[in-house]
Amino acid sequence: MTRGGRTTSPDAEVARSVDRATTRTLEDVRDADGLTTSRVQHTQLPCGLRIVTEEMAGARSAALGVLVDVGSRDESDETHGASHFLEHLLFKGTGRRTALDISIAFDAVGGEFNAFTAKEYTCFHAIVLADDLPMAIDAFGDMVTDPLLTSEDVDAEREVILDEIAMHADDPEDVAHNLMAEAAWGAGTSLGRPIAGTVGSIRAMEPDTIRRFHRDHYRPESMVIAAAGAVDHASVVAQVEAAFAGNDFLLGTRPPRAPRPSRPALPVTPGERRVSRPLEQVSVVLAHEGLDRYDERRFALGVLGTALGGGTSSRLFQEVRERRGLAYGVYSFLGHYADSGLAGVAVGCLPERVEETLVTVREELGKVASEGITGAELARGKSQLIGGLVLGLEDPGSRMMRIGRAELNHGEVLGIDEITERVNAVSGEDVRRVAAHVFEGPEVLAVVGPDGA
Amino acid sequence: MTRGGRTTSPDAEVARSVDRATTRTLEDVRDADGLTTSRVQHTQLPCGLRIVTEEMAGARSAALGVLVDVGSRDESDETHGASHFLEHLLFKGTGRRTALDISIAFDAVGGEFNAFTAKEYTCFHAIVLADDLPMAIDAFGDMVTDPLLTSEDVDAEREVILDEIAMHADDPEDVAHNLMAEAAWGAGTSLGRPIAGTVGSIRAMEPDTIRRFHRDHYRPESMVIAAAGAVDHASVVAQVEAAFAGNDFLLGTRPPRAPRPSRPALPVTPGERRVSRPLEQVSVVLAHEGLDRYDERRFALGVLGTALGGGTSSRLFQEVRERRGLAYGVYSFLGHYADSGLAGVAVGCLPERVEETLVTVREELGKVASEGITGAELARGKSQLIGGLVLGLEDPGSRMMRIGRAELNHGEVLGIDEITERVNAVSGEDVRRVAAHVFEGPEVLAVVGPDGA
Numbered sequence: 001m002t003r004g005g006r007t008t009s010p011d012a013e014v015a016r017s018v019d020r021a022t023t024r025t026l027e028d029v030r031d032a033d034g035l036t037t038s039r040v041q042h043t044q045l046p047c048g049l050r051i052v053t054e055e056m057a058g059a060r061s062a063a064l065g066v067l068v069d070v071g072s073r074d075e076s077d078e079t080h081g082a083s084h085f086l087e088h089l090l091f092k093g094t095g096r097r098t099a100l101d102i103s104i105a106f107d108a109v110g111g112e113f114n115a116f117t118a119k120e121y122t123c124f125h126a127i128v129l130a131d132d133l134p135m136a137i138d139a140f141g142d143m144v145t146d147p148l149l150t151s152e153d154v155d156a157e158r159e160v161i162l163d164e165i166a167m168h169a170d171d172p173e174d175v176a177h178n179l180m181a182e183a184a185w186g187a188g189t190s191l192g193r194p195i196a197g198t199v200g201s202i203r204a205m206e207p208d209t210i211r212r213f214h215r216d217h218y219r220p221e222s223m224v225i226a227a228a229g230a231v232d233h234a235s236v237v238a239q240v241e242a243a244f245a246g247n248d249f250l251l252g253t254r255p256p257r258a259p260r261p262s263r264p265a266l267p268v269t270p271g272e273r274r275v276s277r278p279l280e281q282v283s284v285v286l287a288h289e290g291l292d293r294y295d296e297r298r299f300a301l302g303v304l305g306t307a308l309g310g311g312t313s314s315r316l317f318q319e320v321r322e323r324r325g326l327a328y329g330v331y332s333f334l335g336h337y338a339d340s341g342l343a344g345v346a347v348g349c350l351p352e353r354v355e356e357t358l359v360t361v362r363e364e365l366g367k368v369a370s371e372g373i374t375g376a377e378l379a380r381g382k383s384q385l386i387g388g389l390v391l392g393l394e395d396p397g398s399r400m401m402r403i404g405r406a407e408l409n410h411g412e413v414l415g416i417d418e419i420t421e422r423v424n425a426v427s428g429e430d431v432r433r434v435a436a437h438v439f440e441g442p443e444v445l446a447v448v449g450p451d452g453a
Numbered sequence: 454m455t456r457g458g459r460t461t462s463p464d465a466e467v468a469r470s471v472d473r474a475t476t477r478t479l480e481d482v483r484d485a486d487g488l489t490t491s492r493v494q495h496t497q498l499p500c501g502l503r504i505v506t507e508e509m510a511g512a513r514s515a516a517l518g519v520l521v522d523v524g525s526r527d528e529s530d531e532t533h534g535a536s537h538f539l540e541h542l543l544f545k546g547t548g549r550r551t552a553l554d555i556s557i558a559f560d561a562v563g564g565e566f567n568a569f570t571a572k573e574y575t576c577f578h579a580i581v582l583a584d585d586l587p588m589a590i591d592a593f594g595d596m597v598t599d600p601l602l603t604s605e606d607v608d609a610e611r612e613v614i615l616d617e618i619a620m621h622a623d624d625p626e627d628v629a630h631n632l633m634a635e636a637a638w639g640a641g642t643s644l645g646r647p648i649a650g651t652v653g654s655i656r657a658m659e660p661d662t663i664r665r666f667h668r669d670h671y672r673p674e675s676m677v678i679a680a681a682g683a684v685d686h687a688s689v690v691a692q693v694e695a696a697f698a699g700n701d702f703l704l705g706t707r708p709p710r711a712p713r714p715s716r717p718a719l720p721v722t723p724g725e726r727r728v729s730r731p732l733e734q735v736s737v738v739l740a741h742e743g744l745d746r747y748d749e750r751r752f753a754l755g756v757l758g759t760a761l762g763g764g765t766s767s768r769l770f771q772e773v774r775e776r777r778g779l780a781y782g783v784y785s786f787l788g789h790y791a792d793s794g795l796a797g798v799a800v801g802c803l804p805e806r807v808e809e810t811l812v813t814v815r816e817e818l819g820k821v822a823s824e825g826i827t828g829a830e831l832a833r834g835k836s837q838l839i840g841g842l843v844l845g846l847e848d849p850g851s852r853m854m855r856i857g858r859a860e861l862n863h864g865e866v867l868g869i870d871e872i873t874e875r876v877n878a879v880s881g882e883d884v885r886r887v888a889a890h891v892f893e894g895p896e897v898l899a900v901v902g903p904d905g906a
Contacts, residue, residue: 037511058490058511061844091765099775103766108833110840127844156778163781166733167801170625229847278731280619312544313556322552325609328616348620380561387563391514391580395848 020046021237027415040403040413041233045241047250048221052403052413053236056396059229062133063400066124066140067408069222072197073119073190073337081197082213084117085154085161085205090124090143091115092153095246097142105139117195120337121408127397130230134239137225141243144218154207162203165196172448175275176283176346179446183273184287184342185266191340220250226404229396265292265339270442282354282449286361287344288441291434293336293409299422300430301343301438305332307373307381307431308364309345315364315377316345326357343438351450362443369439372432386420473499474690480868493856493866494686498694500703501674505856505866506689509849512682515586516853519577519593520677520861523670525650526572526643526790534650535666537570538607538614538658543577543596544568545606548699550595552606558592570648573790574861580850583683587692590678594696597671607660615656618649625901628728629736629799632899636726637740637795638719644793673703679857682849718745718792723895735807735902739814740797741894744887746789746862752875753883754796754891758785760826760834760884761817762798768817768830769798779810796891804903815896822892825885839873 027040036057043051071083092099106113111128113136124143126136168174178194185192197205225244227236244250268289291298309316309332320330327349335342345365349357373381392398393416406413414422480493489510496504524536545552559566564581566589577596579589621627631647638645650658678697680689697703721742744751762769762785773783780802788795798818802810826834845851846869859866867875 059847061847100766100771103764103770104833107764107766107837110837110842110844112841112844129840129843156775159778160774160781163734163801163803166803167781169733172623280622281616311556311560313553313560317556318553321613322609325612328613328620348616350616350619380557384560384563387582388565389563390582391563391565394512394514 023233023237026052026413029416038399039233040415042407042413043233043237045220045250048219049223049225049240049244049250050407051225051227051233051237051240052407053226053231053233054228054399054403055231055233056229056399059396060130061127061396062130062136062227062229062231063396064126064128064133064136064140065224065226065400065404066144067224067226067404068122068144068218069120069408070122070217071118071120072193072195074217075190075193077188077201079205079209079213080193080201081161081195081205082210083122083217084196085157085202086210086214087115087117087122087124088157088161089149089153089210090147092150092157093148094142094146095148096146097139102139102143105135109135111136119191119195121405123401123404125397125400133227133231133236137227137236137239138243141240142246144223145244145246145249147214149207149211149214151207154205154210158202158205161196162199165199165202168194168196172277172279172281172283173346173348175277176285176446176448179273179275179448180285180287180342180344180444183271183446184268184289184444185340186269189266191266191337220244224404224408226400226407228399228403266337268340268342268442268444270444272445272447274447276451277448279449280350281348282351282447283346283348284354284357284449285344285346285446286358287342287444288365288438290334290341290343290438291336292339292341294338295336295341297430297434297437298334298336300426300434301334302385303378303381303423303426304368304373304431304435305334305343306384307377308332308368310381310384313380315368315373316361319360319364320347320357324356324360326353326360330357330361342444344444354447354449358445365439368432368435370436372428372435375428378426378428378431382423382426385423389416389419476686476690479505479866482869491852492686493868495860495866496686496690498673498703501672502676502678502693502697502703503860504678504680504686504690504693505860506679506684506686507681507852507856508684508686509682509852512849513583514580514849515583515589515680515682515684516849517579517581517586517589517593518677518679518853518857519597520679520857521575521597521671522573522675522861523575524571524573525646525648527670528643528646530641530654532658532662532666533646533654534614534648534658535663536575536670537649538610538655539663539667540568540570540575540577541610541614542602542606542663543600545603545610546601547595547599548601549599550592555592555596558588562588564589572644572648574858576854576857578850578853586680586684586689590680590689590692591696594693595699597676598697598699598702600667602660602664602667604660607658607663611655611658614649615652618652618655621647621649625730625732625734625736626799626801628730629738629899629901632726632728632901633738633740633795633797633897636724636899637721637742637897638793639722642719644719644790673697677857677861679853679860681852681856719790721793721795721895721897723897725898725900727900729904730901732902733803734801735804735900736799736801737807737810737902738797738799738899739811740795740897741818741891743787743794743796743891744789745792745794747791748789748794750883750887750890751787751789753879753887754787755838756831756834756876756879757821757826757884757888758787758796759837760830761785761821763834763837766833768821768826769814772813772817773800773810777809777813779806779813783810783814795897797897807900807902811898818892821885821888823889825881825888828881831879831881831884835876835879838876842869842872 023043113126330347476496566579568577783800
C-alpha cells in the first residue's frame with residue numbers, strides 16, 4: 001500500500017444547488033500507479049448539516065449512517081431514556097411509510113439496517129448494495145424529518161424497551177459496565193445513568209416529552225450524514241438534499257436548537273459497588289479517571305492500553321491468564337467523552353479468584369505508573385494499534401463509522417497517515433507520564449457476582 | 454457488478470514441487486472490462502491436504518484459516534471436550550515457539566488471530582496485512598504439526614476452560630441453545646452434548662487422551678487451508694508446503710486416520726426441557742427436525758427461514774414484536790449437520806408473555822406448513838438471501854470462511870452465481886412442501902428463565 005497525494009482543497013469541487021454549500025476533499029489516498037483508492041470528502045449545507053463520504057475503489061456495497069449529536073447525557077430525570085426511545089420510534093412509521101414499509105424496503109434488498117444510542121450520540125446505519133443507496137438515504141431522511149411518533153406507537157414500543165432493559169439486566173457484563181458508570185460518575189448524573197433509562201423512567205415517559213425531545217435535538221446543525229464504499233460524493237449530497245427536505249428541515253426556519261446544557265467537567269469519584277447475582281462467574285471492572293476525547297495525551301494512553309491489555313501478548317493477559325490461570329478473559333478499555341473519560345480493566349473469573357486477580361491487576365497498573373513500559377512493549381503497542389486500525393478499515397461499514405464519528409465528535413476527520421504519525425510520535429516517557437497521571441489517581445471498582453465474591 | 458467468464462479448468466496451472474499436486478480454478482469473476490475481481494483456486498497435495506484461496510482485487514489484508522474435520526461429535530464420554538481443549542492447547546507453544554512468541558507474532562503486526570470449535574469442525578483463523586501472511590502460515594503450520602501438549606500446559610489450560618464453561622453458564626442464550634441440543638438429540642449423544650465438555654469431563658481429561666486425539670484427528674486428509682484477500686495462490690501453496698512439513702506431516706508416513714465412527718442418522722426426539730434461573734427474561738428456543746447439509750431442499754428451507762424470521766419485515770417479527778409487542782427479539786435459525794438438522798425459532802420475552810408468544814409462534818409455523826408463504830414473501834425472501842450473501846462477502850475474513858467451510862463440508866465450493874441460481878429456482882410449492890415436512894414434525898422446546906415461566 002502506497003500513500004501519496006494527500007490534498008486538502010478548500011474550494012468547492014461540486015456544484016451545489018443550495019447557496020453557499022461548501023465542499024472540501026479531506027483525504028485522497030493513491031496507489032503506486034497514482035490511482036485514487038479512497039477519497040474522503042466533506043460538504044456543509046447552509047443549514048449546518050454536514051455530509052462526509054469516503055469513496056472506496058472496488059467496493060460493491062455502500063454503508064450509510066445518520067449520526068445525531070444527542071444521547072443519554074443530554075437527558076434530565078424527566079427525559080431519562082428519551083434518546084433511545086426515540087431511536088426506536090423512528091422505525092415505527094412516517095407520513096409516507098408504515099413501519100412495515102421501512103422494514104420491507106431494506107429486507108427486500110438484503111440490506112442490514114439498525115440503530116444504536118450511546119451516551120453522547122445516536123446512530124442510524126445501513127449497509128446496502130450500491131444501487132440501493134438512494135433508497136436508504138430516502139428512507140433515513142423520511143424517518144429523521146417526518147416520524148409519526150403516535151401515542152399508540154409510544155405505548156407499544158414502551159413494552160419492547162422494557163423487554164430490552166430486562167435482557168441487559170440478564171447480561172453480567174452489561175450490568176458490570178453500567179454499575180461502573182454509576183460508581184464513577186454517580187447515579188442520576190449525565191454520564192452515570194444507563195442509556196436505555198430505567199423501568200420507572202420508561203413507564204412514565206409521555207409521548208409529548210419524546211416529541212419535544214425530537215424537535216429540540218434532531219436539528220440539521222447537530223447531525224452528520226456519513227457514507228462509505230461504492231458511493232459518489234456529489235450524488236450523495238444531492239440525494240440527502242432531496243431526502244431530508246421534509247418539514248422544512250434543511251431551511252432553518254425553525255428556531256435554532258437551544259444551547260446545550262453546559263457540560264462542566266464531570267469528576268470521577270473513587271469508590272466501590274457490588275451487585276449480588278446468582279452467577280457462576282464474577283464480572284469485575286476496575287477503572288481510573290481517564291482522558292477526555294480532545295486530550296492530546298490520548299495517543300500515548302492508547303499505546304499504553306494496548307500494551308497493558310490489548311491482546312494475548314499483553315501484560316495483563318500474560319500475567320492474569322497465562323502465568324496464573326486466574327481468568328478466561330481479561331482486557332483493558334478506554335472510554336473518551338467530551339469532558340471526562342475512563343481507563344480500566346475488565347475481567348471475568350471464578351468467585352474464589354477475585355481477590356488474587358485484583359491484586360495482580362493492581363500490581364501491574366502500579367508498575368506501569370512508576371516504571372512505564374519496556375521498549376519492546378512500546379514498539380509492539382504502536383504497530384498493533386496502527387495495524388489494527390488499517391485492518392479494521394477493509395469494509396465500508398467501519399469506514400463510514402470512522403468518518404462519521406470523527407466529524408460529529410471532533411469536527412474533523414484525521415487521515416490514517418496522520419493518526420499513524422501521532423501514534424508513532426509517542427515516546428516511552430509520554431507513556432510513563434500518562435500512566436502515572438491515570439493509574440495513580442483514585443480507583444473505582446464494580447463487581448457483579450454471587451454473594452461474597 | 455457484472456459477472457462473466459466463469460471457468461473450471463481441470464489442468465494444473467501452477468507448477469508444484471510435490472508430485473501429483475493438482476490445482477484447479479473453481480471460480481473466476483470478472484468485471485465489465487474483463488478484469489478479474491476475484492478468483493477461487495484449489496490445490497490438493499498428494500497427502501490429501503487441500504488448499505483453497507480466493508484472490509480479491511484491491512484487498513490489502515489477507516485472511517487465513519485452518520479448518521480441521523473434527524469437533525465435539527467425534528468425541529466419546531472419555532474424550533468429551535477434547536476438540537475444544539486441543540484448540541486451546543495449540544496456542545500454548547511448539548518445538549520452535551513459546552505461547553508468548555505466538556501471541557507476539559500476531560499482536561506485533563496488529564493482526565487478529567483466534568480459533569473456535571464447533572460440533573463438526575475446528576477452525577483456526579487470522580487476519581493480517583498482506584505482507585504478514587507468510588508469518589501467519591508459518592505459525593499455524595507449526596502449531597498444527599508440532600504442538601508441545603505438555604502436562605503442565607494441560608493443567609493450566611484446564612482452569613481457563615472451566616472459567617469459559619462458567620462464562621457460558623451465565624449466558625441465558627447459550628444455556629438455551631445447549632439445552633435445545635440436549636433435548637433434541639439426547640444428553641450424551643454426539644450432537645446433544647455441549648462442545649466445551651462438562652466440568653466433570655474437563656476435570657478428568659488426561660494429557661495422553663488429548664495427545665492421542667491430536668494424533669488421530671489432525672491429519673492432512675482431514676484438513677483444509679483457506680486464504681482470501683490479498684493472496685497469491687501459488688505462493689500460499691508453497692508456504693503451506695514449507696510450514697506444514699514438520700514431523701513428516703505432509704509425507705503420509707503415519708498410518709491413515711482411523712475410519713470415522715459411523716454417523717447413523719440421529720433422529721430428533723420430541724420433548725421439552727426447562728431450566729430454572731433467576732433471570733428477568735425468559736429465553737425460549739422452539740425447534741423441529743430440519744435438514745442435513747446435503748439435502749437439496751435446503752435452499753427452499755433457507756427462503757422459508759428468511760421469510761419467517763430473517764429480518765424485521767419477517768412474519769414472526771411482525772406478529773410477535775410489532776403487532777403484539779410480546780418480545781424484544783425473535784428470529785428463526787437453521788442448523789445443518791452431516792446427518793441431521795434443526796429448524797427453529799428463538800425468542801426472549803418477559804415471563805408473563807411466554808405462553809402467548811408460544812401460541813403465536815406455533816400458529817405461524819402451522820400456517821406456513823399448510824398454506825406456504827405469499828408470492829411477495831417468496832420474492833422478498835429470495836432477494837434478501839441473495840443480497841445478504843453478496844453484502845456479507847465484502848471482506849477477506851468472510852470469503853475465507855465461505856470457501857474453507859464449503860470445501861471441508863461439501864468437498865466443493867459453489868460459486869455465488871450458482872447459489873443465486875439455486876435460490877432463484879425455489880418455487881412457492883417447494884417452500885410449502887418443505888414447511889409441511891419440517892413444521893408438521895414433532896416439536897422440541899427449551900426454556901430458560903425464572904421459576905414457573
